[in-house]
Amino acid sequence: xxxxxxxxxxxxxxxxxxxxxxxxxxxxxxxxxxxxxxxxxxxxxxxxxxxxxxxxxxxxxxxxxxxxxxxxxxxxxxxxxxxxxxxxxxxxxxxxxxxxxxxxxxxxxxxxxxxxxxxxxxxxxxxxxxxxxxxxxxxxxxxxxxxxxxxxxxxxxxxxxxx
Numbered sequence: 001x002x003x004x005x006x007x008x009x010x011x012x013x014x015x016x017x018x019x020x021x022x023x024x025x026x027x028x029x030x031x032x033x034x035x036x037x038x039x040x041x042x043x044x045x046x047x048x049x050x051x052x053x054x055x056x057x058x059x060x061x062x063x064x065x066x067x068x069x070x071x072x073x074x075x076x077x078x079x080x081x082x083x084x085x086x087x088x089x090x091x092x093x094x095x096x097x098x099x100x101x102x103x104x105x106x107x108x109x110x111x112x113x114x115x116x117x118x119x120x121x122x123x124x125x126x127x128x129x130x131x132x133x134x135x136x137x138x139x140x141x142x143x144x145x146x147x148x149x150x151x152x153x154x155x156x157x158x159x160x161x162x163x
Contacts, residue, residue, distance in 0.1 A: 018124055019144050021133065026148035028055070032084070034132070034147050036069070038093075039156040045098030046158075052089040052132060054147060060087055065142070069132040069150075071123050089132075 028034065032055040040048040052069055061079045067089035076090040101113040125133050130150045136143045 018126070019135075019142070021125075021144045021146045024146040024148055028149055033149065033151060035151040035153050037153045037156055039158055040096055042157060042159045044096065047092060047097055048095040049090060049092040052091065052150070054087045054089065054132075054134065055085075056087045057085045060136075063136045063138065064134055065137055066135040067132060068123065068125055068127070068135070070127075070129065073121055073123065 034052070034054050036050050036052050038048070038050050050069070050072075052067060054067075056064075061077055064077050064087065066073055066075050067077065069089065069091065072091045074089050074091050078088045078090065080086045080088065102110055104110055127133065127146075128148075130148065130152075132147045132150060134145045134147060136145065
């Protein structure tokens, strides 16, 4: 009986650990499908990352709080207005980043180095490589929408970081 209560407690705590996804969007028609495009800046230290293009209207930007994709989380969200409106979630990667630390024998010269981020948010979803989750605020409550079928397009090599 004791083991049964432990098993029940374990099942309840693990099922509540992941936020509930309200709906899954996966059937895309024609050109209005979501896609991801990696980019790399041409200048050393200009950075690299992914731009995730989601086929939502430009007005959806105000309600989007975070986007979860490929074990990364971002709140950097832009939009493209017009007839082919997209919401763009921008993810930075570690490749081609300017180092922001100074290593020296004299520890006093290392003053100003950033501290490691120990409060980094854990990735709360188990997603496939072509899936993302959008966290939106609707009526002051978080709503999670899963986007499936994200196409990966060829990389963009840019002269600098995209604006």
